[in-house]
Amino acid sequence: MSTLQQRIGSIVFRSPVTVGAGPLTGRLDLLKKAADCGAGAVSIKQTPFSQPRPGVRKMYAERGGYFFNPSDTRLDYRETVDMVKAIKDTTDMAVLVNILGDGANVDSWIFLADLMEQAGADGVELNFACPNPPDKLGNNGGGYQYGASISQYPDLAGTVISGLTSAVRIPVWVKFSGEGTDTAALSRTAQKSGAAGMVAFCSPRGAFPIDIYQGGRPKMAAMQECSFGGINGPGIRKPSQRIVAEAYKAAPSLPIIGGGGISKPEHAIETIMFGADLIFMHTQIMLEGFEIIPKFNDFLLRFMEEQGYDTISQMKGLALKHEIPANELDYTIGPPAQVDTERCVGCGTCAKIAFCRSITLEDGKAKVDPALCECCGLCASLCPKQAIRF
Numbered sequence: 001m002s003t004l005q006q007r008i009g010s011i012v013f014r015s016p017v018t019v020g021a022g023p024l025t026g027r028l029d030l031l032k033k034a035a036d037c038g039a040g041a042v043s044i045k046q047t048p049f050s051q052p053r054p055g056v057r058k059m060y061a062e063r064g065g066y067f068f069n070p071s072d073t074r075l076d077y078r079e080t081v082d083m084v085k086a087i088k089d090t091t092d093m094a095v096l097v098n099i100l101g102d103g104a105n106v107d108s109w110i111f112l113a114d115l116m117e118q119a120g121a122d123g124v125e126l127n128f129a130c131p132n133p134p135d136k137l138g139n140n141g142g143g144y145q146y147g148a149s150i151s152q153y154p155d156l157a158g159t160v161i162s163g164l165t166s167a168v169r170i171p172v173w174v175k176f177s178g179e180g181t182d183t184a185a186l187s188r189t190a191q192k193s194g195a196a197g198m199v200a201f202c203s204p205r206g207a208f209p210i211d212i213y214q215g216g217r218p219k220m221a222a223m224q225e226c227s228f229g230g231i232n233g234p235g236i237r238k239p240s241q242r243i244v245a246e247a248y249k250a251a252p253s254l255p256i257i258g259g260g261g262i263s264k265p266e267h268a269i270e271t272i273m274f275g276a277d278l279i280f281m282h283t284q285i286m287l288e289g290f291e292i293i294p295k296f297n298d299f300l301l302r303f304m305e306e307q308g309y310d311t312i313s314q315m316k317g318l319a320l321k322h323e324i325p326a327n328e329l330d331y332t333i334g335p336p337a338q339v340d341t342e343r344c345v346g347c348g349t350c351a352k353i354a355f356c357r358s359i360t361l362e363d364g365k366a367k368v369d370p371a372l373c374e375c376c377g378l379c380a381s382l383c384p385k386q387a388i389r390f
């Protein structure tokens with residue numbers, strides 16, 4: 001019989017579906033909702049040692065596209081401690097806390113981790129991830145490396161991780177930014193420094209949405225000016241999965257919570273097949289509600305039973321068996337596309353492909369000229385009726 005439950009170190013995750021740190025994990029009522037909906041874990045919203053500037057929530061969503069946030073609120077560590085105690089009293093859902101110390105000041109990280117351990121948190125998640133640094137160089141106003149920029153300095157990251165792992169008993173997970181980061185070096189450093197696992201990856205930095213009819217001013221409600229900031233949601237899924245895979249290949253025994261851009265249960269399975277043990281989501285839950293979590297859990301369990309997987313770990317990294325370097329790709333040109341005329345409904349999608357000289361629509365059906373087909377496969381991936389085969 002298949003199970004969604006996994007034990008990783010000292011933590012039992014009742015489901016692989018977790019809620020990443022963000023607005024959804026910064027209030028007790030929301031944590032309870034996540035627990036009631038069957039999340040395997042939550043990562044409580046960023047709790048910094050020093051507050052670098054006022055925390056104000058600013059967000060923008062382009063449906064089906066990207067989610068942009070140049071700024072968000074942060075928690076005061078006293079609030080976080082109260083929330084950890086309250087949520088751990090009422091649920092068996094695992095609770096991690098996303099903490100952010102002051103750059104290389106290891107004591108500031110230990111201070112936070114120690115508090116969270118005493119409050120009953122199951123683990124801490126180090127924020128080497130925040131894409132919204134106070135200054136353009138990635139520094140905090142106080143001059144130290146901040147959030148995502150820490151990922152770019154594996155030595156600094158290693159000092160913080162090993163300082164923490166020798167000071168606290170709870171597992172230390174490392175959430176990092178894949179931007180400008182040597183993921184393999186960081187993952188190996190994390191493993192050597194005693195980290196419990198990696199959380200890959202946080203939002204890349206993108207340009208703010210603009211109104212082209214207003215001279216390019218920010219299209220953010222009530223904002224005349226804006227900074228560049230975190231991009232989340234569907235557009236980052238494939239880069240995220242590559243970074244999960246890089247972390248897994250560099251340190252195969254180090255567990256991974258993978259995410260970024262997951263919006264469907266199938267995406268969760270993809271991310272596991274690229275090397276994750278658990279997945280996290282944020283944007284999709286923001287847009288559709290916590291009620292999607294049970295749908296993910298039901299889908300995953302049904303999928304595992306149908307496909308004969310007993311455990312999540314049996315699916316971990318499977319896609320990488322099919323990965324080869326680009327110079328080993330099969331560069332021979334295979335047989336041309338073939339149209340199954342029974343399935344073809346003549347929608348014309350394939351015939352619109354601008355570079356392709358081989359597809360025409362004749363008598364309401366697609367027709368391929370085999371002599372002109374380059375066997376690129378694009379038409380087959382676009383056909384809504386799966387009418388094109390090779």
Ligand SMILES: Cc1cc2nc3c(=O)[nH]c(=O)nc-3n(C[C@H](O)[C@H](O)[C@H](O)COP(=O)(O)O)c2cc1C
Pocket residue numbers: 020021022023045046059067069072098127129130175201202203230232233234236259260261262280281282283284
């Ligand atoms: C408004 C907002 C605030 C966030 N705050 C945090 C945070 O405090 N700490 C953190 O590590 N990640 C934070 N994230 C990143 C998310 O946890 C997640 O890594 C990111 O949104 C990508 O996943 P998604 O595409 O499923 O949203 C935040 C994301 C959003 C949208």
Ligand code: SF4
Pocket residue numbers: 336337353356357358359368372373374375376377378379380
């Ligand atoms: S495989 Fe490529 S070249 Fe061949 S018909 Fe399809 S789109 Fe055109």
Ligand code: SF4
Pocket residue numbers: 339343344345346347348349350351365366382383384385386387388
């Ligand atoms: S996209 Fe598929 S269904 Fe549409 S015309 Fe081409 S083969 Fe037919």
